[in-house]
Amino acid sequence: MWRSAARRSSQIRRLLSSSAPQAGAGAAVPGPCIVHKRGNVILHDPWYNKDTAFPMTERDRLGLRGLLPPRVMSFEQQYERFRNSFRSLELNRLHDRNETLYYRVLIDNIKDFAPIIYTPTVGLVCENYSGLFRRPCGMYFSAKDKGEMMSMIYNWPAEKVDMIVVTDGSRILGLGDLGVQGIGIPIGKLDVYVAAAGINPQKVLPIMLDVGTNNEKLLEDKLYLGLRQPRLEGEEYLAVVDEFMEAVHARWPKAVVQFEDFQMKWAFETLQRYRNRFCMFNDDVQGTAGVALAGLLGAVRAQGRPLQDFTNQKIVVVGAGSAGIGVLSMAKQSMLRMPGIHRTGEGHNQFWVLDKDGLITKTRKGLDPAVARFARGYGPDEVPDLHEGDSLVEVVKKVKPHVLLGLSRVGGIFNEEVLKAMKESDSPRPAVFAMSNPTTKAECTPDDVFMHVGENAIFASGSPFSNISLGNGKTGYANQANNMYLFPGIGLGALLSGARHISEDMLQAAAE
Numbered sequence: 001m002w003r004s005a006a007r008r009s010s011q012i013r014r015l016l017s018s019s020a021p022q023a024g025a026g027a028a029v030p031g032p033c034i035v036h037k038r039g040n041v042i043l044h045d046p047w048y049n050k051d052t053a054f055p056m057t058e059r060d061r062l063g064l065r066g067l068l069p070p071r072v073m074s075f076e077q078q079y080e081r082f083r084n085s086f087r088s089l090e091l092n093r094l095h096d097r098n099e100t101l102y103y104r105v106l107i108d109n110i111k112d113f114a115p116i117i118y119t120p121t122v123g124l125v126c127e128n129y130s131g132l133f134r135r136p137c138g139m140y141f142s143a144k145d146k147g148e149m150m151s152m153i154y155n156w157p158a159e160k161v162d163m164i165v166v167t168d169g170s171r172i173l174g175l176g177d178l179g180v181q182g183i184g185i186p187i188g189k190l191d192v193y194v195a196a197a198g199i200n201p202q203k204v205l206p207i208m209l210d211v212g213t214n215n216e217k218l219l220e221d222k223l224y225l226g227l228r229q230p231r232l233e234g235e236e237y238l239a240v241v242d243e244f245m246e247a248v249h250a251r252w253p254k255a256v257v258q259f260e261d262f263q264m265k266w267a268f269e270t271l272q273r274y275r276n277r278f279c280m281f282n283d284d285v286q287g288t289a290g291v292a293l294a295g296l297l298g299a300v301r302a303q304g305r306p307l308q309d310f311t312n313q314k315i316v317v318v319g320a321g322s323a324g325i326g327v328l329s330m331a332k333q334s335m336l337r338m339p340g341i342h343r344t345g346e347g348h349n350q351f352w353v354l355d356k357d358g359l360i361t362k363t364r365k366g367l368d369p370a371v372a373r374f375a376r377g378y379g380p381d382e383v384p385d386l387h388e389g390d391s392l393v394e395v396v397k398k399v400k401p402h403v404l405l406g407l408s409r410v411g412g413i414f415n416e417e418v419l420k421a422m423k424e425s426d427s428p429r430p431a432v433f434a435m436s437n438p439t440t441k442a443e444c445t446p447d448d449v450f451m452h453v454g455e456n457a458i459f460a461s462g463s464p465f466s467n468i469s470l471g472n473g474k475t476g477y478a479n480q481a482n483n484m485y486l487f488p489g490i491g492l493g494a495l496l497s498g499a500r501h502i503s504e505d506m507l508q509a510a511a512e
């Protein structure tokens with residue numbers, strides 16, 4: 001009986017797939033198929049359910065319209081999604097069961113597993129953290145712990161801690177304010193420290209500073225694990241971070257503290273506040289700058305030009321946040337150190353910077369001083385026919401930049417028109433760096449770049465993409481420009497040298 005039922009069920013499934021084939025599901029057997037079920041009943045029937053892969057015609061026919069998210073996924077996309085979450089779950093289980101084995105697997109397979117413990121999957125984990133939560137990892141200091149942190153820090157079981165990554169969850173990748181759920185980022189970054197810099201996993205500590213969240217959805221979410229209050233601001237906020245830094249320093253004076261995914265105003269403020277008092281750095285400002293500068297210098301080399309020619313590169317940066325301004329500051333510093341640049345000095349401006357309101361010029365009101373340094377409208381090399389607020393495509397068409405670099409959090413903003421304009425770049429090898437994370441926020445894909453800019457283009461992205469076959473046996477390389485190529489070295493270097501501070505010169509040297 002059981003066998004005939006099983007045979008019948010597999011026949012039904014094959015027949016169903018012939019009437020409404022699920023792409024990639026295997027060979028379909030032609031023949032009729034009558035489904036008497038409708039609506040939710042089908043969605044709860046494992047024989048018939050295709051979830052998001054139901055095409056629109058079937059959704060209409062089976063009364064499913066409105067019962068599924070609007071986007072139709074292919075079977076391959078569903079498969080990939082499952083495989084990713086399956087693997088990340090397996091990895092988590094291994095982490096919980098046997099850390100030695102977990103790190104062995106990670107070190108041996110870092111290329112395969114980086115996209116899971118790190119961007120893009122870590123973004124998905126953070127977004128769903130409260131629902132996925134099984135056990136804590138790292139330490140949590142909240143606004144409610146004021147006055148207690150100095151004793152709390154001794155609750156951590158390890159005698160010695162070398163590397164700390166801390167976030168306040170206010171700007172997690174390009175996903176915005178995720179509050180306490182941002183803890184996934186310090187955990188992932190420290191996994192990279194272990195795998196890439198050989199830091200002892202018992203001496204790393206991920207930390208969440210929960211000062212509230214302004215994310216309405218999370219505040220209303222019953223499962224949300226963080227403080228249900230708006231973010232602390234001003235002196236109240238700084239008092240929490242000060243107390244935390246003092247507590248860490250009291251217990252582990254030699255630990256390196258990496259600030260990660262703080263919103264722009266606090267990223268800059270805390271960097272200025274602590275950089276001369278503690279051994280710390282901000283990865284989004286400084287690590288990103290170092291890795292982007294390495295890419296910019298690499299692009300000069302790829303054009304067959306001497307490194308000093310970097311001072312003549314025209315660079316359009318889209319995004320004037322903590323990462324964009326960090327990159328601009330370091331790139332400018334690097335230019336000013338190059339021989340011959342003294343001719344034009346500080347006024348030498350090879351950068352065109354855009355934010356959500358378009359091209360930034362000196363006429364813009366209320367500019368942050370860090371951004372104002374890069375506003376157009378002064379110096380001998382001004383392009384005359386560009387104006388405040390001009391669009392990206394206008395800027396690219398008129399400037400014909402050597403490099404187009406995105407740190408905007410806007411997926412797809414380097415659209416076909418923009419990339420076709422990049423084809424007219426003054427560089428024989430136009431470079432496009434789509435550095436926003438995770439993948440959904442990437443300004444463009446390598447396919448877009450090699451199709452619209454051409455085979456000579458240089459492409460790099462913050463989240464990983466696969467190389468592209470260009471035909472004729474040629475490959476379009478999808479390089480990765482992510483601060484993970486720099487921060488493990490910065491932390492390890494600081495630890496080994498016993499540095500008391502992390503200076504701009506150290507970061508510059510790392511990039512070069």
Ligand SMILES: NC(=O)c1ccc[n+]([C@@H]2O[C@H](COP(=O)([O-])OP(=O)(O)OC[C@H]3O[C@@H](n4cnc5c(N)ncnc54)[C@H](O)[C@@H]3O)[C@@H](O)[C@H]2O)c1
Nearest residue numbers: 173174288319320321322323355356408436437462482483
């Ligand atoms: N690849 C890496 O190593 C790396 C490192 C750090 C940050 N990032 C990514 O960079 C992105 C930005 O990070 P951030 O900390 O600077 O964020 P941020 O919020 O501080 O800055 C974002 C900037 O983009 C601008 N912007 C928004 N919409 C725009 C539009 N339509 N056109 C032009 N500009 C627009 C905003 O005005 C702002 O200046 C994030 O996605 C982050 O994941 C990548």
Ligand SMILES: O=C(O)C[C@H](O)C(=O)O
Nearest residue numbers: 119173261284437482483
């Ligand atoms: O976390 C990353 O992948 C890089 C960077 O720090 C970011 O904030 O996007």
Ligand SMILES: [Mg+2]
Nearest residue numbers: 260261283284
């Ligand atoms: Mg970051």
